[in-house]
Amino acid sequence: MANVKNPNRISKNRQAARAAKARKANLKRCNPANQDKVAKADRTRGARPGLLPTSGPRKAISKKKARKLEKKMGYELKRRMEAEGEAVMK
Structure with a gap:
């Protein structure tokens, strides 16, 4: 107990x-x-x-690296738009 x-x-x-x-x-x-x-x-x-x-x-990303990434994103956007048929790459 x-x-x-x-x-x-x-x-x-x-x-x-x-x-x-x-x-x-x-x-x-x-x-x-x-x-x-x-x-x-x-x-x-x-x-x-x-x-x-x-x-x-x-x-933080360096300014040089940021510019390079900006270019790459621009190219990617152009490729995506071309694939959808909206714009023609030169």
Whole structure:
């Protein structure tokens, strides 16, 4: 037999612990620092949600690369229009 007043319900200590755990989880989930998806290690190095990295897949494209991509997209658009029969390529 359990050595408590009522074995069919949670003790006040366990109730308080469960509430504290839930409160802590909610605070963690609602923290704006967690919503911007910047890793903690990156935050310690100074990364912020508005700043893009200087390397990696999310870095800003250089102006030269942007011009080249713009040309490629233009050519692709012309090819697509020609395939549909709207314009003739020279």
